[in-house]
Amino acid sequence: MNSLRLLSLSILGSALLLGSARAADPAPAAPADKEAAYTKVxxxxxxxxxxxxxxxxxxxxARVQARIIAQYRSLNAWQETHEEKLKELRKTKDAEPAKSEIAAIYAARKTARDTFLADLAKDLTPAQVDTVKDKLTYNKLQVTYNGYLQQLPSLKEEQKKxxxxxxxxxxxxxxxGVSSHEKDEIFGKYKGRIxxxxxxxxxxxxxxxxxWxxxxxxxxxxxxx
Structure with missing residues (x-):
């Protein structure tokens, strides 16, 4: 077998192996599939x-569930819209204009939250709205508060309050908080203050x-x- 034939066979074999590897790679999910998976979650x-x-x-x-889903989607859209901009602004976070712009971006998120909670109150009692709040924050309020009470049993009533x-x-x-990590960071900030x-x-x-x-x-x- 001459060298030219050997070279051709080698190239063919490499091409077949490359094609096989590519065929084994999972195809990227189509936008419709991603949306269906997100909707299910x-x-x-x-x-x-x-x-x-x-x-x-x-x-x-059904109305309450629709509002909760809309809130999740609103937060996701907020993140997709502002995530890159916030990364840029945080690089210059000591500059007053950057701080003001970051605050304005987060203020829009608070406005959406206020609207969401007001809509929930149309169908829910204050106690039920609190339940939704606890579920959305993984019950961190009560867990953290109980931790302080257990760690510091001598706390005075005004300190507990x-x-x-x-x-x-x-x-x-x-x-x-868009993610559990961000929620942890938010509670961590307040724990630092406490x-x-x-x-x-x-x-x-x-x-x-x-x-303890x-x-x-x-x-x-x-x-x-």
């Missing part, structure tokens, strides 16, 4: 929230955290006996 998330409300009125439930009020603010802002307040009130948060862990470990060990 939103239906599942919103239906769980509505189920927790126990409305007992299918028409009302201040902590809870700040966490209420965190929940309101957290509704706007921790500074508690430190100024004389609490040693580092030591109290160590003590020791109490939990002791309770766990006691439960195993």
């Amino acid at each position: 939103l239906d599942e998330r919103s239906s769980k929230i509505v189920a927790a409300l126990e409305l007992g009125d299918s028409t009302k439930a 201040k902590i809870y009020d700040w966490l209420l603010e965190a929940r309101e802002e957290g509704i706007d 921790n500074n307040y508690l430190s100024n009130e004389g609490y040693d948060l580092k030591q109290s955290s160590i003590d 862990k020791a109490r939990r470990d002791a309770e766990a060990a006691s439960g195993k006996k």
Whole structure:
């Protein structure tokens, strides 16, 4: 077999292998498929929230679910519209014009949230609206608040109120979080404010955290006996 024939066979073999590899790669999802998958996710998330409300009125439930889905879509559209611009602005976040523009972009998101909550209130009681808020923020308000109470059992009533009020603010802002990560960041910002307040009130948060862990470990060990 001459060298020219060997070279041709080698090229053919490489082409076949390349074609086979390409055929094995998954085809990119079509826009319609992506939209269908996204719609399914939103239906599942919103239906769980509505189920927790126990409305007992299918028409009302449908309206509430539609509003929740619209809010999810609104946040997604907001992110797609402003994400790149915000990245650019944050590179110069110390400049006053950039700060003002960033604030204006986020203000639009707050306006949409206010409208969403007002629409929910047309069909839901204040307690039910709070349930929606908790579900949209993964119940971080109560979980975080309970954590402070357990870590610092000597908290005074006025201190508890201040902590809870700040966490209420965190929940309101957290509704706007597009991702769970952003919601964590929002609550983290308020936790930083709370921790500074508690430190100024004389609490040693580092030591109290160590003590809290020791109490939990002791309770766990006691439960195993």
